[in-house]
Amino acid sequence: MVDTVAESRDPAVEAALDKAAEACAARGGQMTELRRQVLRLILSARAPVGAYALLDQLRAARPGAAPPTVYRALEFLQEQGLVHKVERLNAFVGCAGPDAHHHCGHGHDHPHQFLICGRCGATTEVCDDRVAHAVADAARATGFVPHRTTVEVEGLCAACALAA
Amino acid sequence: MVDTVAESRDPAVEAALDKAAEACAARGGQMTELRRQVLRLILSARAPVGAYALLDQLRAARPGAAPPTVYRALEFLQEQGLVHKVERLNAFVGCAGPDAHHHCGHGHDHPHQFLICGRCGATTEVCDDRVAHAVADAARATGFVPHRTTVEVEGLCAACALAA
DNA sequence: TCCGGGCTGATATAGTGTAACGCCCGACCG
DNA sequence: CGGTCGGGCGTTACACTATATCAGCCCGGA
Numbered sequence A, B: 001m002v003d004t005v006a007e008s009r010d011p012a013v014e015a016a017l018d019k020a021a022e023a024c025a026a027r028g029g030q031m032t033e034l035r036r037q038v039l040r041l042i043l044s045a046r047a048p049v050g051a052y053a054l055l056d057q058l059r060a061a062r063p064g065a066a067p068p069t070v071y072r073a074l075e076f077l078q079e080q081g082l083v084h085k086v087e088r089l090n091a092f093v094g095c096a097g098p099d100a101h102h103h104c105g106h107g108h109d110h111p112h113q114f115l116i117c118g119r120c121g122a123t124t125e126v127c128d129d130r131v132a133h134a135v136a137d138a139a140r141a142t143g144f145v146p147h148r149t150t151v152e153v154e155g156l157c158a159a160c161a162l163a164a
Numbered sequence C: 001t002c003c004g005g006g007c008t009g010a011t012a013t014a015g016t017g018t019a020a021c022g023c024c025c026g027a028c029c030g
Numbered sequence D: 001c002g003g004t005c006g007g008g009c010g011t012t013a014c015a016c017t018a019t020a021t022c023a024g025c026c027c028g029g030a
Helices: A010-024 A033-044 A053-061 A066-077 A098-106 A129-140 A158-163 B011-026 B033-044 B049-063 B066-081 B097-102 B129-140 B158-163
Strands: A083-086 A092-095 A112-117 A125-126 A145-156 B081-086 B092-094 B114-118 B122-126 B145-156
Touching: A010 A033, A033 A053, A033 A066, A033 A092, A033 B011, A033 B122, A053 B122, A066 A083, A083 A112, A083 A158, A098 A145, A129 B114, A129 B145, A145 B066, A145 B129, A158 B092, B011 B033, B033 B092, B049 B066, B049 B092, B081 B114, B081 B145, B129 B145
Parallel strands: A112 A145, B114 B145
Antiparallel strands: A083 A092, A112 A125, A145 B145, B081 B092, B114 B122
């Protein structure tokens, strides 16, 4: 075995990492090795990952890693719009890449919604403008000035709904 | 001082507690003294309250109270629709009273949204059908079967927006 | 009487997130 | 060159949030 446990190195993930680094640089952010490692772990996971799960995996490459190590990386990645937190799960998912949402006219701080399958744990991000507008309108109707919005739906994904 | 610290005993809160107890009983739930105390603390607060803040206050009346004491009460109150959790804050707020939402045709498990002021901490619950429908529609469009929805908007409340 | 379920007490532990200090290093400037 | 300033990271310690588990109590029904 040439590759160690930590490396499944999906080429698609590596490509996404390179694109992310590029996007960061364009905004004045530095995609350091640590941040890249954390983002790789998130993008390689099939479901949202908890901070401490990331920490465990990270220690393979960085024995000295501690909670602040991963939380600081996560904070950066969230600011860059590369990662979102799923509040209901206290876990993190990669954003398909902000670029993937350019079609709906949003930048890297785009509004998004999560569909969380309570059975298989799959969490998919959608980007629905009607939802975003409805929420913003409802807020503004009360004089509230919206800044950031969290929308998370728990239920059954299409596959699990059929299986059930 | 006749009343001790723990008792501000807002008559409106007491009335809400009585109504809540009634509503619980109608559904087969028991509003015990402990649960009533926890609900009173939540309804008396101006902002969402953390479980451990509740615990601290609760200990005035129940020296032996421990985390499970308050979490069990909270679980019951949430099931009864008397309390909601604000995920972004890991804190709990009283529901205006499910009855307050009968006007929009929902029962005690009604869809709701939170407007969280990042400056003063005030958190208001709204009940907007367009939002609820937009979210449900967006989810169903992907074959997802929605079960429970969390919508939380962080921003500035009307008062703070003016002050800022 | 005995059983069972719901509620609470009590202890222990798991999981999530931050504060605070200090070091290194590279950028920038006099 | 020397200084210093800021960002990123290591490290320790701690705060906050949540749950598992076992035991005791009360009450209503068989």
